[in-house]
Amino acid sequence: xxxxxxxxxxxxxPCGVYDPAAARINAEAVLSMTKKLIxxxxxxxxxxxxxxxxxxxxxxxxxxxEEQAQKCKDELLILWTDYFKPKHLEANPELHDIFWxxxxxxxxxxxxxxxxxxxxxxxxxxxxxxxxxxxxxxxVEWMTAS
Amino acid sequence: MxxxxxxxxxVSGNSMNPLLxxxxxxxxxxxxxxxxxxxxxxTHPIQTDLIIVKRIELITSDGRLRxxxxxxxxxxxxxxxxxxxxxxxxxxxxxD
Numbered sequence: 001x002x003x004x005x006x007x008x009x010x011x012x013x014p015c016g017v018y019d020p021a022a023a024r025i026n027a028e029a030v031l032s033m034t035k036k037l038i039x040x041x042x043x044x045x046x047x048x049x050x051x052x053x054x055x056x057x058x059x060x061x062x063x064x065x066e067e068q069a070q071k072c073k074d075e076l077l078i079l080w081t082d083y084f085k086p087k088h089l090e091a092n093p094e095l096h097d098i099f100w101x102x103x104x105x106x107x108x109x110x111x112x113x114x115x116x117x118x119x120x121x122x123x124x125x126x127x128x129x130x131x132x133x134x135x136x137x138x139x140v141e142w143m144t145a146s
Numbered sequence: 147m148x149x150x151x152x153x154x155x156x157v158s159g160n161s162m163n164p165l166l167x168x169x170x171x172x173x174x175x176x177x178x179x180x181x182x183x184x185x186x187x188x189t190h191p192i193q194t195d196l197i198i199v200k201r202i203e204l205i206t207s208d209g210r211l212r213x214x215x216x217x218x219x220x221x222x223x224x225x226x227x228x229x230x231x232x233x234x235x236x237x238x239x240x241x242d
Contacts, residue, residue, distance in 0.1 A: 070207045
């Protein structure tokens, strides 16, 4: 009798736990950081402390925006490729286009400092939220943290 | 290589076909870092008493991993992203 431990290679053992809320939180963070970047004032003097503070804050805002946009894309891709099935595509023929454009918006939000694109990303995630919950015959209210 | 950390597992299931088949025995070693394409043994992120063998499909910018089977017919879903601390080790070799 073999006593070696078993490493299971059946299906991926899906937990079935998917929720567009994860992407929504990331998208909200992207919008928040974009707004903060737009509102950030450059120092009006050559004071070193003021310049360093400005650069440090700017760097942090950019880094968080970059990170959250990538996480948003990751979460969207998981929903797209893992949750949604061919039967959902029948009910939503535009599904691929919606996800493709939403993922593209995540990239735009990294490349740019665009409040318009960050707001478009939020709208895209909201649309996905509605499609997702409708596919589960559930009415889950869209709400934001901020 | 620190052989004292080497563990042998028996594969159960076909999600890693044709690389690994049901009943294959593999040697697994913890690694400091992992890369896309590595075949790894990991603790299932939800069913924590379940040990799984999968391939790393994606590593996100914050270091989380997406694991997937090699056989698309048997491995159609994923369980989302998992953290590196769920990885037990990388498959080093398949034993005869």
